[in-house]
Amino acid sequence: MFFNKFFERLINVNTAVIFLITALVIGGSSFAIYYIEPEEFGNPxxxxxxxxxxxxxxGFGDYVPDTVPGKLYGVFLYLVGIGLISIVISKIIDFMYVYNRRKELGKLVYNGREHIVIADWSKHAKIAIQEILNTEKNIEIVLIDQFEETPYHHDRLFYVRGNPVEKEVLEQANINEARAVFIFPNEITISGEYIHDPSYIDGKSLLIATSIQRHFKDIYTIVEVKERNNIHNFTHVEVDEFIVSSEMISQLAVRSAFSRGTSRIVSQLLSKRHGEDLYEIPKRPSWRTYREAYMDLLEEGATLVSDHDDLNINHKLDEHIPEDAQLFVICHEDTYHKISGKEAK
Known part of the structure; x- marks a missing residue:
């Protein structure tokens, strides 16, 4: 009866106090049993x-008290120590549950660096998350949305619940330390009804991009818009790249109609889940012209296809490669790691 009341009170005690009491009991007992039976235990x-x-x-049994005082102290340790350890373990389990639950609910602050921030959940956002996770094995993603809990579960996905327009929410996602931020258009609701008008949807993306650029100017920002005509509304915002989803789908559909298999080729180049992929590589000091780079890469199993967004490499092979060149090749992942001097992970 006494021990039941004692442990009931202990459970309700502050966690830090419980840990301190447990540490004192274990540490004190280590010296106490050595003091009682120094010959048996040898040292603390x-x-x-x-x-x-x-x-x-x-209970390995490699050390066993021989004297009556030692055995009595062992009984005390069984009654008190085991109870304390059980409470500590339960506190740790509770802490882990609460932490994971708060993470799912988007209530924790993200403290990582070089991560990808995705503003607003959508089907395209889901595809992007899967592709990012497949592209780099160590990169983490922070998703910002207003669902009650995370819509996507993964060890490397961190959820922040809130409006991405608000500075506090962006700070919770540690956007200032992010590698890039993606803003995906998502259908908005007014009075419980979905609004499908591209102007309203892109207007929300504009508002998010404006907030990000106002508070965090140096973040590389990529915005997907529903309609190309809405891009001019972003002129006062420093958006680094625009993706027109409706155009890409329509253009790819037309290409596939005239040249069968086009969509499959493009999908393979854009996704890490299929064959050879598109990679960015550093410029080598020994490369003076595009021809030198092209021929070296070809022998190593890669094809040079562009510098930045310029795909006319074949028409300027004898031109000098500028220092700020951004070269892209098509090759297998193993070849890419050899070319870039990185080890495959």
Whole structure:
């Protein structure tokens, strides 16, 4: 009865106090059992080993008290120590549950760096998340939206619940340390009804981009818009890249109609889940012209296709490569790692 009330009160005690009491009991018992039976235990560390195997009920039996005082202290340790360790373990489990639950609900602050921030959840955002996770094995993603809990579960996905227009929400996503931010258009609701008008949807993306650029000017920003005509509304915002989703789909559909298999080729180049992919590589000091780079890369199993967004490499092979060149090749992942001097992970 006494021990039941004692442990009921302990459970309700502050977690830090419980940890402190447990540490004092374990540490004190390690010295106490050594003091009681120095010949048996030899040093306090052996006493600590005996205490831990006792309170965790492992009981290897390599150290056993021989005297009556030692055995009585062992009984005390069983009654008190095991109860304390059980409470500590339950507190740790509770902490892990609460942490994971708060993470799912988007209530935690993200402290990582070089991550990708995605503003607003959509089908395109889901595809982008899957592609990012497949592209780099260590990169983390922070998704910002207003769902009650995360719509996508993954060890490397961190959810922040809130309006991406608000500075506090962007700071919670640690956007200032992010590698890039993607803004995906998503259908908005007014009075519970979905609004499908591209102007309203792109207007929301404009508002998010404006807020990001006002508070965090140096973040590389990529915005997907529903209609190309709406891009001019972003002129006062420093958006680095625009993606017109409706145009890309329509153009790809037309290409596939005239040249069968076009969509499959483009999909393979854009996705890490299929064959050879598109990669950016650094310029080598030994390369003076595009021809030198083209021929070297070809021998290594890669094809040079563009510098920045210029695809006319074949028409200027004898031109000098500028220092700020951004070269892209098509090759297998293993070849890319060899070319870029990186080891495959």
């Amino acid at each position: 560390f052996n006493g600590f080993w005996w205490v831990m195997t006792s309170v965790t009920t492992v």
